[in-house]
Amino acid sequence: MKPVYLDYAATTPMAEEARIAMQEVERDFIGNPSSVHAFGQEARAAIRKARMEIADLIDADPEDIFFTSGGTESDNAIIKGVFFDRKSRSLPCHIVTSRVEHSAVLEACAFCESLGAEVTQVPVDSEGIVQKEAFAQSLRADTALASIMLANNEVGTIEPIRELSALCRERNIPFHTDAVQAVGHIPVSVRELGVDALSFSGHKLYGPKGIGVLYIRKGVNVSPLLTGGGQERGMRSGTENVPAIVGLGAAARLSRQSMQQEIEHLTDLQEYLKASIASIEGSFLNGARTKLPGNFNFGVHGISAEELLMRLDLEGFAVSAGSACNAGAVEPSHVLLAMGRTPEEARASVRVSLGRFTTKDEILAFAAKLCDIVREIRQ
Ligand SMILES: Cc1ncc(COP(=O)(O)O)c(C=O)c1O
Structure with a gap:
């Protein structure tokens, strides 16, 4: 066997459709998407199409989709981005998360803590479900972000995100979910979940490695981690990884269908x-x-x-x-x-x-x- x-x-493993789509881009679309000439426009159009397919998969507005290098970067970008925004405005920053998050979230929170943020890790029950009362009690006037994963990578537990995000919405606290294990595998709608930010990663849904997505709803204050050429509407500078973005678009389309x-x-x-x-x-x-x-x-x-x-x-x-x-x-x-x-x-x-x-x-x-x-x- x-x-x-x-x-x-x-x-x-990468879906055949994603691999073929990437190979075509690598061969045919040589332009930099920021260039104004036809080569650039072609690459830009390919990104636009993929962005729409990806937005469809999570029921989001394409304008709220930002490409990153993966789940780790997306988690870091939202947590540190909110922290740096607060810091730049001399505001206190309290972050609520859970004890069962991926290290990308826990370490990003620990980094913010080392620079003056306060972090509360909410406990879970024996099934790994975040305790709702403890979560509600942890929310404070200076809570700048709550970050609770949608599905756990080790045990698969699905968290009650809709209920938790509702508690945050009542208090005007932005809610992020690490949905790396969920997107492409179970139906995910940012609108139904009521989340303001969501992370996921290409290589967990039969797409390429080294590409990810951070959804950020308009109106959430986040400082970009990477600055430079201003790509991704200033949220994530650096020439886009066009083949990987297109590969992820193809994987997203396939996931929706199957x-x-x-x-x-x-x-x-x-x-x-x-x-x-x-x-x-x-x-x-x-x-x-x-x-x-x-x-x-x-x-x-x-x-x-x-x-x-x-x-x-x-x-x-x-x-x-x-x-x-x-x-x-x-x-x-x-x-x-x-x-x-x-x-x-x-x-x-x-x-x-x-x-x-x-x-x-x-x-x-x-x-x-x-x-x-x-x-x-x-x-
Ligand atoms: C829940 C969760 N978050 C974040 C990550 C990190 O994603 P990436 O490997 O794309 O950086 C993983 C990967 O295992 C994960 O399972």
């Missing part, structure tokens, strides 16, 4: 996986009932995730422990600890993430191999 990729939450079918396919596979894992003695599941269809996090008491991961890898199955960016680290996951798992349980937890190209046969083979490996380790 060919090696089986079950790490879609870390990154997705989303419903994919959700059904993944839900089906996940149910099977769940039943197989439940049959392993001492196994436990991490995450909520309301979760991403492709994200599956579990552990087996007394068996380290590292060992499981290595043995599965030798057998040709790629899964991960903790978040991708921290993979290889022996530190227990901050997400699982925040959910109340013990360090031992956290170290025993593995993330299996399925995607567009995962087949039932692959899941059957994975489940069988997992049972064999657990038995061998126990013996």
Whole structure:
């Protein structure tokens, strides 16, 4: 059997349509989109088309879409951008976030804290859901931004963004959501969610790596991190990565078309996986009932995730422990600890993430191999 990729939450293989679109741009559109001549106009038109496709995917106004280099940059740009704006106006800056955010959010908040901001990390319950009362209580007169992820990268928990953003709207506090794991996989509408800013990344939805999006609703005060030529309406200077933007546009279009079918396919596979894992003695599941269809996090008491991961890898199955960016680290996951798992349980937890190209046969083979490996380790 060919090696089986079950790490879609870390990154997705690029869709053929996105790859072809990028190659065409690389070959045919040589102009700088800022140039006034025909070559420039052609490249600019390609960006405009992609921006519209991407805006459609999240139900946003194309004018509110800013291209970045990925999820990490988008998260940094909004959090630091709000902080620098407040600082430039000598205003205090309090940021509310949660304990289960990706390090791109947590580290950006820590950076602002080191420069004088105050940060509150709201706790989550045992399913990883942000506690609404604690969130409401954390909001203050000087809160400049709340940033809560839409879906968790380690356990797939979907946060109640609409309810949380409503609490912020009542108080005139801008609300950002890191939707890197959600966009392209579940329906996302910035209008329905009531968010003022949203981040996502091309390589998580079958688009290219190194391209991302920051949606910012008009009227939110944000200082740009990168200044220079004034591209992206002054929000993100630097010559645009035209092939990647076009590739992301193609991936976005495809995601919109195939989303419903994919959700059904993944839900089906996940149910099977769940039943197989439940049959392993001492196994436990991490995450909520309301979760991403492709994200599956579990552990087996007394068996380290590292060992499981290595043995599965030798057998040709790629899964991960903790978040991708921290993979290889022996530190227990901050997400699982925040959910109340013990360090031992956290170290025993593995993330299996399925995607567009995962087949039932692959899941059957994975489940069988997992049972064999657990038995061998126990013996
Ligand atoms: C929730 C979340 N936010 C941010 C990121 C960072 O995105 P990128 O890899 O595009 O920088 C990731 C990537 O794993 C993620 O899962």
